[in-house]
Amino acid sequence: MNNTPKQHLPYADAARALAICLVVILHIAASLVVKGYAVGKLNWLVANLIDSITRISVPLFVLVSGTLLLDPHRNESLPIFFRKRFVKVLIPLLGWSVIYIAWRIYYEGDSFTIQQAIRAIIENTVAYHFWFLYMILGLYLVVPVLRVFTRTASQMDYKYFLVIWMIAVCLPPFLAQFFGIISADFWVIIIGFSGYFIAGYFFSQVNYSTHSMRWAIALYIITLMVTIIGTYLLLRQYGNYDSYFYEFLSPNVIIMSLSAYLLLRWLPYERIYVKMPWIPRLISIICIASFGVYMVHVLLLSVLKGGRLGFVLSGASLAPGVGILLTFLVVMPLSIAIVYLLQRIPILKHLVP
Numbered sequence: 001m002n003n004t005p006k007q008h009l010p011y012a013d014a015a016r017a018l019a020i021c022l023v024v025i026l027h028i029a030a031s032l033v034v035k036g037y038a039v040g041k042l043n044w045l046v047a048n049l050i051d052s053i054t055r056i057s058v059p060l061f062v063l064v065s066g067t068l069l070l071d072p073h074r075n076e077s078l079p080i081f082f083r084k085r086f087v088k089v090l091i092p093l094l095g096w097s098v099i100y101i102a103w104r105i106y107y108e109g110d111s112f113t114i115q116q117a118i119r120a121i122i123e124n125t126v127a128y129h130f131w132f133l134y135m136i137l138g139l140y141l142v143v144p145v146l147r148v149f150t151r152t153a154s155q156m157d158y159k160y161f162l163v164i165w166m167i168a169v170c171l172p173p174f175l176a177q178f179f180g181i182i183s184a185d186f187w188v189i190i191i192g193f194s195g196y197f198i199a200g201y202f203f204s205q206v207n208y209s210t211h212s213m214r215w216a217i218a219l220y221i222i223t224l225m226v227t228i229i230g231t232y233l234l235l236r237q238y239g240n241y242d243s244y245f246y247e248f249l250s251p252n253v254i255i256m257s258l259s260a261y262l263l264l265r266w267l268p269y270e271r272i273y274v275k276m277p278w279i280p281r282l283i284s285i286i287c288i289a290s291f292g293v294y295m296v297h298v299l300l301l302s303v304l305k306g307g308r309l310g311f312v313l314s315g316a317s318l319a320p321g322v323g324i325l326l327t328f329l330v331v332m333p334l335s336i337a338i339v340y341l342l343q344r345i346p347i348l349k350h351l352v353p
Contacts, residue, residue, distance in 0.1 A: 004136045005010070009204070010269035010280075011068055015060045015261060015287040021332065022057035024297050025050060026130065028315045031305075033231075036241045037248045039316055045232070046320040052227040058248050059131060059196050059257035060264075066200025069143050072151035078144055081270065086140045089351050093133045095351045096295045103299060107306075129298055130226070139197055146194070150201050158202040165195030169249040177244045193249070199258055203265065213266050221261035223252040285336065292339030292352030299330045299339075 032039045039047070070084070076084070101117050104110040104126075114311070120126045125132050149157075168191050208216075208320040230245035230252065245252055252339035273280045281316075304313040304327065313330060317323035342352045 007065065010273075011265040011267065012064045013052055013280075013283050014269070015064050015264050016290055017283040019057045019060035019064070020263070020286060020290040020293050021061075021328075022054040023206070023294060024025055024332055024335070025328050026054035026057055027298060027301060027322065028324050028331075029054065032315045032324075034241050036235055036239070038325070043316065043320045044235075047315060047324065048231055049228055050321065050324055052224060053229065055227060055246055055248070056257040056260045059253065060261060061132070062136075062193050063200035063203070063257065063261045065139070066197035067204040067289065069140075070197065071203035072147050074147070078250050081144065082140075085143070086137060089137055091141070092122070092291070092295065092351050092353065093130065093137070097121045097126045097130070099351075100130075100299075103302075105235065107302070110131070111238075112347065117159035119192070127298060127340060129265075129294070132294070134194055142194065146197065149198075154208065158198065161198055162202070163197060164250065166254060170251040172255070173244065173247065187324050193232045196257070200261070203258070203261060208262065208266065213263065216259040216262040216266075219255055223256040223259070226252040227256065228271045246259070289336045289339040289343075292342060293335040295352065296338050297331050297335045300334055301327070304330065 029051040032043060033051045035044075036163070037044055095118075097120075101112055101120065101172045105112060124131055149161075152160075172182075227245045231242070234244060235241035244250060247253060248257075269280075301314075303309065306312075313327050315327060316326040318326065339352045342348045
């Protein structure tokens with residue numbers, strides 16, 4: 001393994017930019033997929049295809065975080081680490097929780113007492129996409145411990161951990177889904193997304209051949225097809241949408257995400273950027289705004305879908321797939337623009353670090 005200190009990693013930036021774009025698309029397409037054929041069979045099939053492609057989004061975020069944060073050469077004391085990382089996420093979480101609760105009161109007509117608002121924040125029921133922040137905060141708590149592991153672990157140690165991780169997070173849902181066997185889920189609680197975290201650092205340290213990349217391409221295509229076809233078959237079997245093949249800790253999404261990350265690492269960025277210099281500039285703009293885009297885009301989707309601007313724009317608008325694309329092309333630039341402005345306002349900039 002290569003344990004030299006990290007320089008700038010173009011593939012990490014590319015993965016982060018791709019991840020936030022896919023998250024926005026996921027939240028547009030998912031509103032169709034969950035309704036099954038009620039949105040029309042062709043609409044659902046197209047949305048299922050798009051949603052399946054986006055399922056690597058959150059795993060890519062965690063893989064990038066593992067790549068950057070688990071470097072054992074980082075000389076940070078615990079107070080410095082938690083001030084730089086943990087607090088940097090905690091403050092926006094609390095701030096955006098207040099914003100979303102206010103939004104739900106004044107825009108959606110919900111009611112909250114102070115006690116109910118506090119409880120919603122504690123229980124993670126403020127907004128459906130906030131779960132990611134709670135998960136990241138949990139991973140940040142164990143970063144100092146995981147750095148001890150990355151400092152001394154061999155390739156065999158990493159492989160052992162990743163195998164155990166996949167078994168732990170994939171086997172209980174598989175047994176429940178297809179055999180009705182409900183097993184204890186303490187493994188998932190303990191390990192959860194940490195496997196992506198460890199894998200991100202592990203994949204950044206080992207070298208891969210062209211042959212390995214061919215395997216990665218093949219595995220990505222196969223697991224993507226499993227996601228698309230599996231979700232379709234479950235809908236046909238049960239008559240309702242079933243999220244099993246969409247879960248971020250399902251075996252197909254894990255393999256698809258790891259394969260995609262390897263492929264992103266393998267791309268010849270220097271040659272690409274020389275031929276198309278606008279790409280690194282675009283990636284940089286998206287990366288700088290990525291956290292804020294994650295927080296604000298759901299509000300924009302709600303406004304556009306609610307029709308209060310005099311028109312309705314959502315994934316169901318226009319022809320199958322066209323509404324998803326158009327909504328993304330409207331919401332993504334608007335989100336970046338809003339974040340750009342917030343980052344230049346003294347107090348509010350802490351909401352979009």
